[in-house]
Amino acid sequence: MGGYALTYAELDRDVNRLTAAFLGLGVRPGDRVAIMAENCVEFVVVAFAAMKAGAWFVPLNFRYGPAELAYVLRDITPRVVVAGTGYADAVEAALADPPGVPDRPAVVVLDERDRAGGDRLAYRDLLATDPGAEPVDLAEPGGIATVLYTSGTTGFPKGVLATHDATVRLLPVYAIEGDLRSGDVMLISMPLFHGGGLVIQLFPALAFGATVVLTGRGFSPDGVLRLIERERVTVTLWSPTMLAMILRDTDAARYDTTSLTKIWYGSSPIASTTLARARRAFPRAGFYQWYGTTEATTIAVLRPEDHDTRGDQTGREVFLVDARIVDAQGAEVPVGGTGEVVVSATGTCMAGYHNKPEATAATIRGGWLHTGDLAVRGTEGFFTVIDRISDVIISGGENIYPGEVEEALYSHPAVAEAAVFGVPDEVYGEAVAAAVVLLPGAQATPAELTAHVAERIARYKRPSKLLVLDRLPRNASGKVLKRTLRDDFVTSVKAGSA
Incomplete structure (x- = not known):
């Protein structure tokens, strides 16, 4: 955490102060609070303060180019934008990009050095707000909690709307299927603007009282392994690319990683050779493969005990999720058949795409969310994702x-x-x-x-x-x-x- 740590009581204190400050800036339920920042403690405070104020929390990808950032800000029309170190000018330029964002939002900077010019507000000043009595939690169960923008491999990103209900309903999955416990130390090296960092790691870890360790921008294999050794990390989530970088760029045996008992991985397909090498490099860790999409969140898991016998498969549907493999007519395919992965659109799925009713209708049909992923149906509820339909x-x-x-x-x-x-x-x-x-x-x-x-x-x-x-x-x-x-x-x- 770069030397900056908060207890749960201190986190609650700061969230209450920032909630009061947001309300003082005119934030009301249904407004949007966005942040463009690298992983940091302030990011977590902003997230929970926004949601407590009843606003939609919108994490922005700090890798966006000018056109993407301007598009997303116009699409979401935030009431407040929080800018991390070095990002305030990019935010200001995007807000001014023609035709601009109506009703200019308040711009809050985390770093005092970014305050120069304009009417930017300092996070530190907002955090000094005395809330008096604890602010009332204005979040409604069916209201929107977060807006995560998709990766945009086929055009500009789409904002995925997730309700508080759906977000909370998913939390037990990571305890039941991922063996997350209150005594765990969770290392988050995935960016918090990503569903992997925010939804799969941060929210469950805090919900179950675990310790959270954050890394900043960039992924340093040696830096991550040093953190695991120093903080006695017990669980983390890595993408296959991160695992490949660790295996390629460093020697895990040089570090004491014996505390690491759970390695979650996902977000893209993993090469079997990479997985085999990773299991040899971290022999004390159980490996858990998560499969999901931004729209459907977590769909399936391959637990440690299944890796030896079903290591070439994606997994089976997780607790509380109803997933099926269907043909073009919507009928479930037999074992060995190939079809699209669909998920019951109730419970943990998105409420829809922001400002895109046609795209929502094309994705959620007949009560089922269509992932666009092709999979082969296996036995005992297991299946294997083989590709995107659009990539065949x-x-x-x-x-x-x-x-x-x-x-x-x-x-x-x-x-x-x-x-x-x-x-x-x-x-x-x-x-x-x-x-x-x-x-x-x-x-x-x-x-x-x-x-x-x-x-x-x-x-x-x-x-x-x-x-x-x-x-x-x-x-x-x-x-x-x-x-x-x-x-x-x-x-x-x-x-x-x-």
Whole structure:
């Protein structure tokens, strides 16, 4: 926490003070309070103060470019925007970007150095507000608690509305399925603007009285392992990319990580080779794979006891969630069948997209939220997510799942990252293309990698084009932008350079 720590009593005190300050700024139930900041204690205080005032809490991705930030602020029209260190100018520029945000919000800065100019308010001054009696909690169970903006891999982000009811109803899942306990020490190295950091880690950890340790911007494998050793961390959540970075960039054996008994992971598919190496690197930890979406929150889990026998599967539906695998007509597929993952739209799912009724209607149909994920139904409630429906490549009438090709690429010892996507083909409609990033110091030619893949999967699935890149394009949430790879490939073909 960078030397700044709060007890639960101090957190409650600061939340009450900031709630009173927000009310004094004119915040009313249904208004929006946004924050653009790296992980910090103040972020947590702002979140709970906003919700206690009855406002919608809107965490903003600090990796947004100017156009994305301006779009989100216009979409959400906040009453208050809190800016972390170094972000106040970006917020001000986005608010002024034509056509601008109507009814200019109050801008609150966490760092006094960002206060210069304009009418910015200091967080420290607001926190000095004397609330008198404890402010009344204005949150309503059916009211909106948070607005998390989606990653925006196919356009501008969409604001996902989550109610207080849905947020609270999900909390027992992490105790029952994730074995979270009050004595745990939770390390949050995922950004709090992300559902993984906020909904899966922060909210459950505080609800069950655990200790929370926050890391700031950026992910340092050595820094994270040092924190685990120093703070005796017992549980954390990492994305597959984070796990891969730890395995690639540091030696976990140099640190005392024996306190770490639970490693939660998720947010994107994991290569089987990465998972196997991670389990060897942290032999005392149980591994829990969470599967979900921003819209549906947590859908399934693969618990530690299932990793040896079902390690190639995604998991089974979690407590309180009704998930099914259905065909195009909405009928549940048999065991071994492939279909879309849908979730009952009651309980823990989103209330809808902000200002997007058509997108909401397209996603929630007949009482079921459609995730857009393809999965194979297994036995005993387990299933395996194989790809996004929109990413499936149809070549010569055959369905090719990029995830299968990516897994074959990851099995090559030189490959650090891989992305497979479809490109136009005059004969087959679509052809398979791939982009890979090699491990530092590793060497492999496109021909060698293509031959490696051809030995492991059907020949028609192997990439007809394979590019070795320095890095893969990613959006503000870190997801690979296959659309950009596809567009760049098409452009290069037209230019005659592919």
